[in-house]
Amino acid sequence: xxxxxxxxxxxxxxxxxxxxxxxxxxxxxxxxxxxxxxxxxxxxxxxxxxxxxxxxxxxxxxxxxxxxxxxxxxxxxxxxxxxxxxxxxxxxxxxxxxxxxxxxxxxxxxxxxxxxxxxxxxxxxxxxxxxxxxxxxxxxxxxxxxxxxxxxxxxxxxxxxxxxxxxxxxxxxxxxxxxxxxxxxxxxxxxxxxxxxxxxxxxxxxx
Numbered sequence: 001x002x003x004x005x006x007x008x009x010x011x012x013x014x015x016x017x018x019x020x021x022x023x024x025x026x027x028x029x030x031x032x033x034x035x036x037x038x039x040x041x042x043x044x045x046x047x048x049x050x051x052x053x054x055x056x057x058x059x060x061x062x063x064x065x066x067x068x069x070x071x072x073x074x075x076x077x078x079x080x081x082x083x084x085x086x087x088x089x090x091x092x093x094x095x096x097x098x099x100x101x102x103x104x105x106x107x108x109x110x111x112x113x114x115x116x117x118x119x120x121x122x123x124x125x126x127x128x129x130x131x132x133x134x135x136x137x138x139x140x141x142x143x144x145x146x147x148x149x150x151x152x153x154x155x156x157x158x159x160x161x162x163x164x165x166x167x168x169x170x171x172x173x174x175x176x177x178x179x180x181x182x183x184x185x186x187x188x189x190x191x192x193x194x195x196x197x198x199x200x201x202x203x204x205x206x207x
Contacts, residue, residue: 063097
């Protein structure tokens with residue numbers, strides 16, 4: 001069984017490829033959305049493009065999209081565009097891959113969305129992770145899980161049914177992360193691999 005790389009930026013990996021709006025639709029599974037840093041004055045036409053692309057059968061999720069407190073884009077506009085992504089995802093019944101930087105309290109306001117919400121690349125404090133879990137979010141962990149001790153503590157106690165593992169845009173072998181998480185959670189590697197695929201099935205076919 002292959003290692004599921006939940007969210008990645010290289011088409012030769014097994015998981016959900018993060019499609020750039022200017023790329024052709026790939027043969028493999030992908031997601032599409034407007035990253036906060038890519039918001040421009042043309043965002044409405046960009047979003048129409050996203051809507052069309054996302055109807056592809058192998059588009060498994062909407063995103064990454066979300067809120068970013070470190071970029072110079074109006075927060076109200078970021079929220080408006082994120083809400084548009086959620087509304088569209090609810091309409092076509094696809095989960096959302098969320099990019100969130102320094103805006104976790106605002107992200108929690110969207111917990112009532114009628115689709116699965118996955119925070120990708122989570123590497124924040126344990127209390128934030130637990131708050132997101134209680135609100136129903138999934139968390140996807142990346143390279144920081146290899147050596148961030150406080151994050152490893154969260155992973156150890158985090159329900160395996162509510163998590164994913166990913167490389168994002170980092171250059172490392174996803175198998176390393178699986179081996180580390182297997183060790184942290186004291187579960188067989190094959191069980192971890194199987195559960196990640198089951199989790200994907202659950203968020204993609206949640207209805």
